[in-house]
Amino acid sequence: MSAPEAPSVPTRRGFLGAGLRGALLFAAGAFTTLMGRHLRAERTVWQLDPYKCIACTNCATHCVLEQSAVKCVQFHPMCGYCKLCTGYFEPQPSGLNTGAENQVCPTGAIQRRALEDPYYEYRIDEPLCIGCGKCVVGCVLFGNGSFALQVRHDRCLNCNECAIAIVCPAQAFSRVPASQPYQLKTREHQA
Numbered sequence: 001m002s003a004p005e006a007p008s009v010p011t012r013r014g015f016l017g018a019g020l021r022g023a024l025l026f027a028a029g030a031f032t033t034l035m036g037r038h039l040r041a042e043r044t045v046w047q048l049d050p051y052k053c054i055a056c057t058n059c060a061t062h063c064v065l066e067q068s069a070v071k072c073v074q075f076h077p078m079c080g081y082c083k084l085c086t087g088y089f090e091p092q093p094s095g096l097n098t099g100a101e102n103q104v105c106p107t108g109a110i111q112r113r114a115l116e117d118p119y120y121e122y123r124i125d126e127p128l129c130i131g132c133g134k135c136v137v138g139c140v141l142f143g144n145g146s147f148a149l150q151v152r153h154d155r156c157l158n159c160n161e162c163a164i165a166i167v168c169p170a171q172a173f174s175r176v177p178a179s180q181p182y183q184l185k186t187r188e189h190q191a
């Protein structure tokens with residue numbers, strides 16, 4: 001019967017080599033993790049601040065897309081559900097009905113629906129909205145300011161330089177974290 005094989009003893013050079021390889025692998029892993037975190041933290045998208053926006057109409061005309069990526073959003077918690085909505089009706093409507101001549105919106109993108117008297121609900125038909133902001137002006141002047149413009153991220157190309165941001169007179173555009181791509185209006189902010 002042959003004698004059992006003696007366990008191999010690592011040489012000093014081998015031990016140092018393995019240690020160095022381990023240290024390098026650890027450093028590479030840490031570097032990759034840090035870079036991953038850094039890149040994730042850097043991802044941003046364009047958005048406009050509805051509290052800075054003066055609804056100048058540039059959002060409708062300066063987007064690189066044929067139909068702007070900026071649309072009106074109805075912040076329902078802010079809405080008064082007014083019968084005479086100044087974001088919906090022209091200043092002196094011939095009647096409080098849905099006749100096109102009575103509406104502020106040039107494309108008929110706002111849907112008006114009667115609720116329990118005297119309240120009405122207003123919703124944006126998004127594909128029809130061109131982002132002109134006329135309803136925003138009306139609602140801010142005499143209502144609660146529940147209509148506001150926002151860059152819609154299902155449409156926006158996230159251009160390096162947003163063509164609207166360049167011409168925005170209110171400097172309302174900035175880059176925001178992609179994880180929080182909308183800037184909402186709230187009653188608390190209004191107070």
Ligand code: SF4
Pocket residue numbers: 048052053054055056057058059133149164167168169170171172173
């Ligand atoms: S360009 Fe600026 S101020 Fe004009 S509508 Fe757009 S966000 Fe508002």
Ligand code: SF4
Pocket residue numbers: 071072104105106107108109110124128129130131132133134135136
């Ligand atoms: S008035 Fe302009 S911004 Fe408002 S819903 Fe109509 S098209 Fe959109």
Ligand code: SF4
Pocket residue numbers: 046062063064065068069070151155156157158159161162163164165
């Ligand atoms: S980033 Fe480009 S696509 Fe998006 S709103 Fe600005 S101009 Fe339009």
